[in-house]
Amino acid sequence: MIRSRYGTHTPAIEARLGARLATGLSMGADGTSHEVSERLRVAREQALARARLSRQPLASPGHVVLGTGRSAALAGFAPWRERLALALPLLLMVAGLVAIEQWTARERMLAAADIDAQLLTDSLPPTAYSDPGFAEYLRTAPSQ
Incomplete structure (x- = not known):
């Protein structure tokens, strides 16, 4: 069937x-x-x-064909170079992810520092942020 x-x-x-x-x-x-x-x-x-x-069999029934465990692309390398060639893409990917994480953390920190600098250089006193009438102050304050 x-x-x-x-x-x-x-x-x-x-x-x-x-x-x-x-x-x-x-x-x-x-x-x-x-x-x-x-x-x-x-x-x-x-x-x-x-x-x-x-349709022809690859080997006689009593024999088993075994591979050497090496791919054709890595056949000429020494064993330590073969391992390095297999591990290199993984290492590069991990290094790239770490670099991306550091870059995003730095960008977040710079954005927070920019907001802090704008708040500190604003004409609004810091105590106004905790005042219950702050919303009213924002409505009546002249725009700059």
């Missing part, structure tokens, strides 16, 4: 579908030029060769 996104298929159903498709293609191939039919024949032979290769 073969499962696909369209449902479960048996080899017999697939064989019938393949036969119908081959018949339809063969009927349509009668009206093609010699050059097109030759190109189709070569493509068909190549497809069959690839299909044969994909």
